[in-house]
Amino acid sequence: MATPMTATQILTALRDEGVTVVEVGDWEHHNRNSKGPWGPVNGVMIHHTVTSGATATVKICYDGRSDLPGPLCHGVITKDGTVHLVGNGRANHAGLGDPDVLAAVIAERSAPTDNEATVDGNRHFYGFECENLGDGRDPWPAAQLLAIEKVSAAICRHHDWDALSVIGHLEWQPGKIDPKGYTMDSMRARVANRLGVKPQPKPLPKPSKPVVDLSKLVAAAKSNPKASGTPVTYTGVKTVEAALVNAGLLAKAYSDGHFGTATVDAYAKWQRHLGYSGTAADGIPGMTSLKKLGDKYGFTVIA
Missing domain, CATH: 1.10.101 (Muramoyl-pentapeptide Carboxypeptidase; domain 1)
Structure with a gap:
């Protein structure tokens, strides 16, 4: 269990991991905290949006829908690998999920198959929506997959979690299929590999000659x-x-x-x-x- 990251900590962690970040609107204060608790946090959840086009995707994730107010996640990862931050706090992305899966994430062990939906996931997970139609045919560009890897690793690195703290929506809630088009096992392997290597500090600029x-x-x-x-x-x-x-x-x-x-x-x-x-x-x-x-x-x- 961990205390949720502040807006400054999120920005710093993502940028230190080499993520291209865009701050959307008043994302630092945009949340659903009035509707329920935010934290303790236990992991990162990855989704696909079933939308096309970066601008429209970011807008709906920030504003929400008529039946589900925004923010619908903490960040939107578009196909070019840019992470658009849209929320900080409780977000409507996870819904109710399996308590056994949450227990496995907390223990950092492989999650069992989800078969019930009784635990509030919006309280416990950072959520990232990824621009994709979710039909299994819409491609996942290399830049986007790399951004998912970096975002997941950045948050895990901050909280000292391992890659088993990263799950897909399909592993949390019965009936969900996202993200579709790659496996979460393959993504966790990428995150684990990244966590094994500390990000290299940016070299200081060489002092200019007098x-x-x-x-x-x-x-x-x-x-x-x-x-x-x-x-x-x-x-x-x-x-x-x-x-x-x-x-x-x-x-x-x-x-x-x-x-x-x-x-x-x-x-x-x-x-x-x-x-x-x-x-x-x-x-x-x-x-x-x-x-x-x-x-x-x-x-x-x-x-």
């Missing part, structure tokens, strides 16, 4: 105390000084963001290291020498 503007850097260098004029400050000076420190040409104490005498002398050493001499090694950066310093120590040069 950019040094040559013209601004030269202006800062030419305003150093060896020359006349007021010193010019420029943030790119620190980037260049850090590179000169890494090259062993400038003492760290002089890496202060001011292209002063020590930095000019250090840059002149870099120029001589590259083979320049005389006035070509005067400590004032040029495009070629600065680009080579950037290539080696991780910054980009613009003119």
